[in-house]
Amino acid sequence: MRRIHVFYWLPAVLVISFSQFLFAQDDFLPTDYLRKDFYAGRRAALRASMPDSSVAVIFAYPTRNFSNDVDYLYHPNPDMYYFSGYKEPHSLLLVFKEPRTDSAGKTYTELLFVQKRNAQAEQWTGKRLGAEGAREKLGIDRVYNGEAFKNYPVDFSGFKKIIVDKLPADVPNGYDKADLFDLLEQFRQNSGYVTNNPGRFDNRLYYELTGKLRRIKTPDEMILLRKAVEISCQAHTEVMKAIHPGMSELEIQGLQEYVHKKQGAEGVGYGSIVGSGENGCVLHYMENTKTRIGNSLLLMDVGAEYHGYTADVTRTVPADGKFSPEEKAIYELVYQAQEAAFKTLRDGSKFADASKAARETIADGLLKLGIIKEKKEVSKYYPHGLGHHIGLDVHDRGGMEILLKDMVITIEPGIYIPSDSNCDKKWWGIAVRIEDDLLITENGYEILSRFAPRKAEDIEKMISQKSALDDFKLTPPEPGRKKAF
Ligand SMILES: [Mn+2]
Numbered sequence: 135m136r137r138i139h140v141f142y143w144l145p146a147v148l149v150i151s152f153s154q155f156l157f158a159q160d161d162f163l164p165t166d167y168l169r170k171d172f173y174a175g176r177r178a179a180l181r182a183s184m185p186d187s188s189v190a191v192i193f194a195y196p197t198r199n200f201s202n203d204v205d206y207l208y209h210p211n212p213d214m215y216y217f218s219g220y221k222e223p224h225s226l227l228l229v230f231k232e233p234r235t236d237s238a239g240k241t242y243t244e245l246l247f248v249q250k251r252n253a254q255a256e257q258w259t260g261k262r263l264g265a266e267g268a269r270e271k272l273g274i275d276r277v278y279n280g281e282a283f284k285n286y287p288v289d290f291s292g293f294k295k296i297i298v299d300k301l302p303a304d305v306p307n308g309y310d311k312a313d314l315f316d317l318l319e320q321f322r323q324n325s326g327y328v329t330n331n332p333g334r335f336d337n338r339l340y341y342e343l344t345g346k347l348r349r350i351k352t353p354d355e356m357i358l359l360r361k362a363v364e365i366s367c368q369a370h371t372e373v374m375k376a377i378h379p380g381m382s383e384l385e386i387q388g389l390q391e392y393v394h395k396k397q398g399a400e401g402v403g404y405g406s407i408v409g410s411g412e413n414g415c416v417l418h419y420m421e422n423t424k425t426r427i428g429n430s431l432l433l434m435d436v437g438a439e440y441h442g443y444t445a446d447v448t449r450t451v452p453a454d455g456k457f458s459p460e461e462k463a464i465y466e467l468v469y470q471a472q473e474a475a476f477k478t479l480r481d482g483s484k485f486a487d488a489s490k491a492a493r494e495t496i497a498d499g500l501l502k503l504g505i506i507k508e509k510k511e512v513s514k515y516y517p518h519g520l521g522h523h524i525g526l527d528v529h530d531r532g533g534m535e536i537l538l539k540d541m542v543i544t545i546e547p548g549i550y551i552p553s554d555s556n557c558d559k560k561w562w563g564i565a566v567r568i569e570d571d572l573l574i575t576e577n578g579y580e581i582l583s584r585f586a587p588r589k590a591e592d593i594e595k596m597i598s599q600k601s602a603l604d605d606f607k608l609t610p611p612e613p614g615r616k617k618a619f
Contacts, residue, residue, distance in 0.1 A: 164398060166361075167441055170273030172354050173219040176347065177229055177244055180217060183343050184231045188295035189288075190340070191321065192217060194225040196305045196314055207401070212526035213299070213344055215442055219272045222262060224249040224280055224313045226321070228288065242276050245286070247317065249310075250279040280312030283320055290325035297340045301327070341531065349523050349532025350540045355443065356573070359525065359542060360582055362399060362440035363571050366447045367585035369393035370434065374586075374593060375601035379429050379453045383408040383422035386434065389603060394438040403444020403528040407435035410453065414565025415550040417518060429454040431461055433565050437528065444528045446544050447583045448569030455597040457590055460560050464549050465590050467499035468566045471547040472588075475520060479572065479579040481539040489520040492547045500549070505557045514555075521545045524571060541574045542582070 180190060195211040210221045218227050226247040233241040251264035268277040278286070290296060301322070307315040321327060327335060351359060369390040376389060387408045394402065405420035413419050414433030432453045437445035450465065452458070457465055474491040478484075497512040506512060521544040523530035534543060548567030555562060568588055573580040587596045 164441070166357070168219060168354055168358070170219065170271070172352070173217060174273055175352075176217050179347055180229055180343060181231060181243060183346065184229070184297065185295055185339075186231060187293055188231045188297055189290070189293050190227075190229040190343070191296060191298040192227040192229075193299070193301070193318065193321075194220075194223045194314055196302055197223050199306075210442075212348075212442070216344075216348060216526060218246055218274065220246065220248060220263070220268060222249055224310065224317065226280070226283060226317045244274060244276065245288070246272070246274045246277045247280045247283045247286075247312075248277060250281065250312065280310075280317055283312070283317055288324065294334070295339065296325060296327075296335050297343065298335055298337060299340050300337050345532035348525055348530060349534070350538065351525065351542050351573075352540075355525070356540075356542075358441045358443040359445075362403070362438050362443045363445040363447065363582040364585055365394055365397040365399050365438045365440060366436065366445040367583050368397060369436065369438065370447060370449045370586040371596060372601055372603060373434065374449070374451055374596040375599045376603040377427075377432065377451065377453055377455075377597060379427060381427055381453070383410055383413070383424045383427060383432075386427065386432065387422050387436070390434065390436045397438075399438035399440045401439050403437045403439040403446065403524075407433070407448075409433045409565065412552060412563040412565065414450065414567070415552045415563075417550075427453045430563060431457075431465075431566065433567055435567065435569065437524075442526050444524060444526070445571055445583070446524050446528050446546075446569060447571060447586060448546060448548075448567045449586055449588065449593070450566045450568060451593050451597060456594060461564055461566075462590060463503060464551070464561070464564050464566050465568075467496060467503075468547050468549055468568050469588065469590070470499065471495040472545055472568050472570065475545050475547065476572070476579060476581075479537060479545075479574060481537065481574060481576045483537050485520070485534045485537055485543075488545065492520050492545075496547060496549060503561075505551070505555075505561055515549050515551055516547065517550070518546075518548065520547060521569075537574045539574055539576050542571060543574065544569050544571055546570070 184190060192213050194214050197208055198206045200206045208223055214220055214227060228245040230243050233243050235241050246268060248265055248268050249262055251262050256262055263271060265277045265279050301318055305315045305318060372393050373386055373389050387406045390406060391402060407419050408422045409416060409419040410424050410427035410432050411430035413424060414431060430453060431450050433450045435448040437447050452461060471492040474495045475488040478487040478491055493512060496516050497509040500506045500512060500515060501509060523532050523534060524542055524544060546567055546569030550565045551561045553562040570581050570583045573582055587593045
């Protein structure tokens with residue numbers, strides 16, 4: 135081994151330690167965000183797929199009012215996030231097929247207009263990147279404040295295709311002279327935007343091109359998506375361990391979302407669905423107001439969103455720890471339907487085959503149990519499709535007629551039997567959905583959500599385990615008073 139004299143390496147060690155001290159991550163922010171080369175790569179891929187003489191136009195989503203002068207937590211337009219990494223409102227991204235030349239003879243292929251830095255506004259709503267910050271952090275050369283768009287020399291009449299989503303019609307006009315309302319207005323004027331000219335302003339092509347990219351997940355995206363799914367599984371599993379009939383739907387929702395946040399997920403990818411008994415029959419039940427889940431089945435369709443990527447996982451569990459014979463029969467049927475669908479999945483398979491396999495299984499099973507008299511009645515109890523893409527949207531964009539490697543989809547059959555259904559009333563009030571997130575691979579699939587038990591006996595076993603949350607007892611508001619009211 136070659137010996138290096140201590141005086142050679144000692145200064146280096148000092149410099150490294152000192153710079154680590156200087157640049158150490160002392161802000162305690164997550165460090166696993168997508169990097170700027172990811173976004174640059176997505177823009178390059180979009181450009182490559184665009185037709186000659188075209189421009190892609192992507193506006194930020196509007197802010198939305200929650201109450202009086204309070205807005206909802208802002209959720210970026212997934213397209214803006216996917217192609218630029220910019221997460222703030224009041225912005226506009228333009229991607230040009232052909233390089234353009236400015237008056238100084240320099241070329242560029244993309245422009246980003248962002249909201250201007252404003253100390254007063256930032257005191258209320260948080261730090262803004264601004265044009266300079268966006269240039270540096272997002273790696274886009276030409277970033278300007280929104281107000282520059284008005285006079286920026288983009289002659290939209292020169293393009294054969296303007297690839298743009300339908301413009302939102304209900305954007306509020308705020309005080310800022312370059313907010314989203316103004317950007318949209320200026321775009322309409324500059325481009326002569328007319329909705330009834332689909333040949334030139336092409337939102338069909340917008341969906342086609344962005345969908346084709348977004349439906350195939352890159353390795354960078356998979357790190358975040360896997361994390362979202364795993365966190366969701368942890369939450370489902372912990373709730374299984376903690377569950378008892380005295381809990382409320384809201385409490386279960388709270389526990390699920392507590393685990394998400396404890397693990398660093400910023401939020402949920404959709405309103406959490408926690409439905410006890412018959413509430414499980416309401417497909418998008420989000421009120422979660424039942425104060426006691428009781429002994430019936432509990433359907434939980436809850437998924438974490440991590441750095442923009444969302445899981446979509448459903449588990450249906452017996453709140454008292456044991457499936458009744460009727461609940462078990464329905465549960466097994468949904469499980470078998472899911473298994474039948476799984477078997478069809480691989481690169482190049484038809485999603486219709488998966489759907490058919492699941493539907494046939496459920497129809498046959500319901501016939502056998504005497505719940506339906508004819509196969510065609512199956513839609514009464516299984517009224518939805520089998521699955522969808524997930525990603526930056528919980529129902530992510532991109533066709534899925536043919537499944538391709540690196541797509542991530544849900545497989546989610548369900549059976550819902552509301553009271554007063556035309557069958558033996560022993561089935562009434564049973565609602566079961568099992569939903570898993572799957573990565574399509576060359577020869578099959580990987581169940582990303584395998585960490586949350588889905589076999590009936592595994593669920594019962596998990597429920598019998600102790601949870602750390604069992605010992606989570608709140609101090610009464612005052613001695614002798616149990617409730618806060
Ligand atoms: Mn779903």
